Amino acid sequence: MWGGRFAEGPSAIMREINASIPFDKALWRQDIAASKAHVAMLGKQGIVSQDDVQAISVGLDRIAGEYAANGVPEDWNLEDIHMTTESRLAELIGPAAGRLHTARSRNDQVATDFRLWVRDAIDQVDAGLAELQKALVARAGEHADSIMPGFTHLQTAQPVTLGHHLMAYYEMIRRDRSRFADARARLNESPLGSAALAGTGFPIDRDATAQALGFERPTNNSLDAVSDRDFALDYLMAAAQCSLHLSRLAEEFIIWASQPFGFAALPDALSTGSSIMPQKKNPDAAELVRGHAGRIVGCATALMVTMKGLPLAYSKDMQDDKPPVFEAAGLLGLSIAAMTGMVAETAFRTERMRQAAQLGYATATDLADWLVRQADIPFREAHHITGAAVKLAESKGIALEALNLEELQQIDSRIGEAVYSALSVEASVAARCSHGGTAPAEVRKRVAEARRALGMDGAA
Numbered sequence: 001m002w003g004g005r006f007a008e009g010p011s012a013i014m015r016e017i018n019a020s021i022p023f024d025k026a027l028w029r030q031d032i033a034a035s036k037a038h039v040a041m042l043g044k045q046g047i048v049s050q051d052d053v054q055a056i057s058v059g060l061d062r063i064a065g066e067y068a069a070n071g072v073p074e075d076w077n078l079e080d081i082h083m084t085t086e087s088r089l090a091e092l093i094g095p096a097a098g099r100l101h102t103a104r105s106r107n108d109q110v111a112t113d114f115r116l117w118v119r120d121a122i123d124q125v126d127a128g129l130a131e132l133q134k135a136l137v138a139r140a141g142e143h144a145d146s147i148m149p150g151f152t153h154l155q156t157a158q159p160v161t162l163g164h165h166l167m168a169y170y171e172m173i174r175r176d177r178s179r180f181a182d183a184r185a186r187l188n189e190s191p192l193g194s195a196a197l198a199g200t201g202f203p204i205d206r207d208a209t210a211q212a213l214g215f216e217r218p219t220n221n222s223l224d225a226v227s228d229r230d231f232a233l234d235y236l237m238a239a240a241q242c243s244l245h246l247s248r249l250a251e252e253f254i255i256w257a258s259q260p261f262g263f264a265a266l267p268d269a270l271s272t273g274s275s276i277m278p279q280k281k282n283p284d285a286a287e288l289v290r291g292h293a294g295r296i297v298g299c300a301t302a303l304m305v306t307m308k309g310l311p312l313a314y315s316k317d318m319q320d321d322k323p324p325v326f327e328a329a330g331l332l333g334l335s336i337a338a339m340t341g342m343v344a345e346t347a348f349r350t351e352r353m354r355q356a357a358q359l360g361y362a363t364a365t366d367l368a369d370w371l372v373r374q375a376d377i378p379f380r381e382a383h384h385i386t387g388a389a390v391k392l393a394e395s396k397g398i399a400l401e402a403l404n405l406e407e408l409q410q411i412d413s414r415i416g417e418a419v420y421s422a423l424s425v426e427a428s429v430a431a432r433c434s435h436g437g438t439a440p441a442e443v444r445k446r447v448a449e450a451r452r453a454l455g456m457d458g459a460a
Helices: 012-018 021-044 050-070 081-101 106-142 162-187 206-212 222-227 230-257 284-307 316-345 350-359 364-375 379-396 405-411 417-423 425-431 440-454
Strands: 147-152 155-161
Touching: 021 050, 021 081, 021 106, 021 206, 021 316, 050 081, 081 106, 106 162, 106 222, 106 230, 106 316, 106 440, 147 162, 147 350, 147 425, 155 162, 155 350, 155 364, 155 425, 162 230, 162 440, 230 284, 230 316, 284 316, 350 425, 364 379, 364 417, 364 425, 379 405, 405 417, 417 425, 425 440
Parallel strands: none
Antiparallel strands: 147 155
């Protein structure tokens, strides 16, 4: 393949370090599609005869069938998916195969294939995230009234509803989908026809190949087109952010399923047992999602470091661009699927959640707010009074609303009987009726909006 430039072939070490076929074979579908678009354009422009175009196109279709049935062969002497396909094409149709590479280079070829692959990966992840959102919204609708403790610092803060809690992750995933959509819009330009770095002297039609491959337009600068990997970094950044959200959601389920919490029973299909302790039901799927986040962030870091100091245009360092993207895509897909199943199939122990909200003095802020509204006490003073009430309830081992009126009035005489209307966890969540609040009525509004946005009621 190196032609007459070198007196000797590559050493074994050079073959091994130079070969990318073990991983870039994943690009075979995109490589076949781009080659078919390219040769069709060459034929329309009169650069390659129609007979050769037909032979090449038929040969590429046959190779695609072979790859689909048997996988891509790995011959390190052929280096990559591009030369592997071209070599097989030559075996099938003879010298006419050599015309396929007219007016292109492996530089613009791989840039095109890789963009197509990342675009497909974005479409796949978006579909997976939509399913996760649907699971979150469905369970949030079921539990719009289910009360649980809301936490800050993992300490009981205020009562919230489980539906409100799950819808928080719906919002995170909504932002993730928007980041992937932004990445897709930016990458959707075709490098094909940029050749090695300077363009080509052949009268090609780059608009035609861009259109055939579903790109919005051809790239505007050939140097940038072959050396740009922003699209891969955009994907990895979006994947990293998404993995952090999935990791946070996984951590919630791990905590909720622990015996001290007891808020949830995870599905058997996404749990494992212990080799020695028969009582154990381990949240391994959630823990692996949490672990995958670190690897995905590492993939983003790896490609950033690879690209940070490269001069224009293409450098061989960029051969290492694909493994981190492929790894991140695989891990992210698994993580999304695992958390979708987790959300959909987990059994929530709502009575246990409600009890935890009561015993955690989660309505303390409601007492302070009542003192401000009903007794016209400055909030800082009300805060102090409430703290004393919590301390008393804690010393007696009872819920805040279980204190009798005499006990409360010993703390502050301005507390009246009406305070009990504010101290139940139900009253607390119902009072949080501001837009985006935890009140069941507000949760139902958000759920209804989300269902419409996701097309869950028959219309997107």
